Amino acid sequence: MIEVETSEEVADAALSRQASMLDGGRSEEMYANPLTADDVSKQFGGGPDFGRLLPWKRSENGHKGPVQVLQGVSFEIRRGEIFGLIGANGSGKSTLIRIFSTLLLPDGGEVRIFGYDAVDESSEVRALINRVSADPSFFRNMSTLENLLFFGRVYGLSPTEIKRRVPVILGRLGFEVEKAREPMSHLSRGQQQKIAVARSFLTSPVLMLLDEPTTGLDPRSKRDVQAFIRQVQAEHDATILLTTHDMQEAELLCDRISFIAGGRIVAEGTPLELRERVARGRSLDAITMETVFMELTGKSIEEDEEREEVMVHG
Amino acid sequence: MASIGERMVLPARAGRTNLMWAFVERQTNLWKRYWAWELVWLVYGVVNTLAITFIAKEAEQAGITSDASHLVLFLLLGTLVWAYLSAVLDDISLVITWERWEGTIEHTLMAPVPRALHLIGMSIFGVMHAVIRTLLIFLIAIPFFSVDLGQADWLSAAVVLGVGSVSVAGLGILTGVLPLLYPERGTQMSFMIQAVVLLISGVYYSVDVLPPWLRIFSYISPATYLLDGIRGAIIDGDGLVSLADTLGILALFGVVLVPGGIAVFAVAERYAKKTGQLKRQG
Numbered sequence: 280m281i282e283v284e285t286s287e288e289v290a291d292a293a294l295s296r297q298a299s300m301l302d303g304g305r306s307e308e309m310y311a312n313p314l315t316a317d318d319v320s321k322q323f324g325g326g327p328d329f330g331r332l333l334p335w336k337r338s339e340n341g342h343k344g345p346v347q348v349l350q351g352v353s354f355e356i357r358r359g360e361i362f363g364l365i366g367a368n369g370s371g372k373s374t375l376i377r378i379f380s381t382l383l384l385p386d387g388g389e390v391r392i393f394g395y396d397a398v399d400e401s402s403e404v405r406a407l408i409n410r411v412s413a414d415p416s417f418f419r420n421m422s423t424l425e426n427l428l429f430f431g432r433v434y435g436l437s438p439t440e441i442k443r444r445v446p447v448i449l450g451r452l453g454f455e456v457e458k459a460r461e462p463m464s465h466l467s468r469g470q471q472q473k474i475a476v477a478r479s480f481l482t483s484p485v486l487m488l489l490d491e492p493t494t495g496l497d498p499r500s501k502r503d504v505q506a507f508i509r510q511v512q513a514e515h516d517a518t519i520l521l522t523t524h525d526m527q528e529a530e531l532l533c534d535r536i537s538f539i540a541g542g543r544i545v546a547e548g549t550p551l552e553l554r555e556r557v558a559r560g561r562s563l564d565a566i567t568m569e570t571v572f573m574e575l576t577g578k579s580i581e582e583d584e585e586r587e588e589v590m591v592h593g
Numbered sequence: 594m595a596s597i598g599e600r601m602v603l604p605a606r607a608g609r610t611n612l613m614w615a616f617v618e619r620q621t622n623l624w625k626r627y628w629a630w631e632l633v634w635l636v637y638g639v640v641n642t643l644a645i646t647f648i649a650k651e652a653e654q655a656g657i658t659s660d661a662s663h664l665v666l667f668l669l670l671g672t673l674v675w676a677y678l679s680a681v682l683d684d685i686s687l688v689i690t691w692e693r694w695e696g697t698i699e700h701t702l703m704a705p706v707p708r709a710l711h712l713i714g715m716s717i718f719g720v721m722h723a724v725i726r727t728l729l730i731f732l733i734a735i736p737f738f739s740v741d742l743g744q745a746d747w748l749s750a751a752v753v754l755g756v757g758s759v760s761v762a763g764l765g766i767l768t769g770v771l772p773l774l775y776p777e778r779g780t781q782m783s784f785m786i787q788a789v790v791l792l793i794s795g796v797y798y799s800v801d802v803l804p805p806w807l808r809i810f811s812y813i814s815p816a817t818y819l820l821d822g823i824r825g826a827i828i829d830g831d832g833l834v835s836l837a838d839t840l841g842i843l844a845l846f847g848v849v850l851v852p853g854g855i856a857v858f859a860v861a862e863r864y865a866k867k868t869g870q871l872k873r874q875g
């Protein structure tokens with residue numbers, strides 16, 4: 280059973296590689312660059328607000344000033360890697376992922392996904408990506424199958440293709456397929472999160488944005504999902520951006536990691552490089568990713584020079 | 594799984610009907626799960642139709658009119674058309690609200706579906722849904738009254754309804770924009786617009802009874818012409834030729850309101866993406 284699926288998917292991958300070569304519009308170089316973010320900034324609360332046109336809102340002076348959530352964020356994700364984005368709550372990770380998903384427009388800077396501009400060529404970008412959000416977000420009274428049918432069809436998949444792919448993906452994630460006919464509100468949060476992972480991989484994205492995909496999963500389910508992510512990365516040509524609050528997971532899965540604090544990238548490198556930077560002469564064994572997190576995100580935003588020091592260019 | 598080529602050609606090859614149909618199918622699946630609400634709306638529709646049409650009986654009994662049959666038919670058609678209109682408007686104007694409520698808005702809006710196809714898909718479902726509901730109300734309500742439908746030109750009525758539905762869909766798309774701009778109050782605002790349409794379009798009375806300043810607004814409501822056309826076809830047996838003017842105006846409304854609604858929607862979506870108004874989770 281497993282062998283059949285694997286060979287089928289290998290054939291799939293071969294076919295798609297072929298297809299990508301047939302696609303004359305884009306050069307291979309463009310595919311080599313899944314994502315580049317250049318000086319991306321975003322603030323909330325500034326700018327025009329239609330709410331102020333409402334008579335009952337005009338008198339409210341509760342409007343907070345603008346909040347700068349991202350400032351000058353730049354990085355590059357290479358083809359086929361799992362790139363980790365780590366930072367404290369509220370540091371701007373999900374905001375950045377929303378910008379990459381074309382759900383939010385940046386105030387400044389540029390985001391290119393496979394060479395396409397995330398703002399001006401958003402429809403091309405949307406066809407290439409998918410995303411798992413920290414919240415599963417489904418039509419809760421519809422069944423798993425109905426949800427996957429809808430979210431697959433809007434990516435242009437035919438119902439037959441979806442019905443072929445769903446059992447394979449659910450099986451790999453360790454989800455009992457019989458449960459897929461029940462309304463999603465009957466599933467636990469963790470089960471829904473697995474379906475969210477299934478939904479995003481169903482559409483064969485070449486860039487996958489995973490915003491805390493394993494939050495709320497039990498240890499076994501967490502492993503299922505982690506194994507699935509690695510498998511997809513290894514067998515297929517997918518590039519993955521991952522955020523997580525689980526430092527072990529970050530170290531296990533990520534080829535490179537960027538730390539974000541207060542809307543700025545404060546360090547970037549392989550897990551080992553980051554531990555070495557933070558160690559500063561101490562024994563590496565004593566430096567876990569958690570120590571790295573504490574050191575890199577615990578500092579106040581003013582300590583700019585400190586931050587420059589730990590910046591790893593790689 | 595990862596196939597760059599397959600994805601790149603998606604917009605052209607996937608077939609626009611497949612994309613559009615995704616929304617019709619989803620709404621149908623949702624509708625099946627919320628069948629109890631459908632029952633509620635059906636009962637409400639029937640009761641409303643009966644209650645208003647009985648007013649004609651009262652007029653006869655009180656001696657206000659000697660023959661209530663015309664008034665009965667006038668009110669019956671008014672309530673049925675209104676049931677139809679509000680069903681279409683409700684379905685389409687909830688396009689954003691519903692997804693916000695389910696928490697799916699970001700996932701739906703980031704799918705590579707042109708917004709026009711999304712909105713047209715929602716409109717197609719809205720029209721189908723409204724036709725079924727209104728037909729049921731009609732079938733249940735009709736035995737309560739002895740109305741003479743011998744005159745009726747059903748073909749003309751169907752054409753008026755078909756052409757008129759396009760303009761109503763356009764109106765629905767326009768009111769559906771409000772929840773994008775005003776996440777908290779937008780839905781209430783769309784319902785208020787519906788209420789105004791009810792007032793100015795001559796649903797339960799002819800627009801001639803409106804004070805002049807209100808009468809002006811009746812001209813810019815497509816519902817006015819839709820009601821006119823339906824009543825002409827069913828009460829007076831007007832054929833397509835005598836309804837040509839009404840049909841022309843309705844078609845014009847459709848041609849302006851649908852693309853206009855889609856364009857306004859696009860602007861509002863951009864604004865929502867700029868300010869972070871799409872519901873955020875996580």
Ligand SMILES: Nc1ncnc2c1ncn2[C@@H]1O[C@H](COP(=O)(O)OP(=O)(O)OP(=O)(O)O)[C@@H](O)[C@H]1O
Nearest residue numbers: 323348367368369370371372373374869870873875
């Ligand atoms: N749509 C929005 N409108 C206003 N403020 C927002 C919006 N989205 C995010 N923010 C603010 O931006 C900041 C960063 O939020 P974001 O969700 O990106 O953080 P995060 O790094 O994903 O945090 P977590 O680890 O808790 O998920 C927070 O202060 C948040 O309140």
Ligand SMILES: [Mg+2]
Nearest residue numbers: 372373413875
């Ligand atoms: Mg987040």
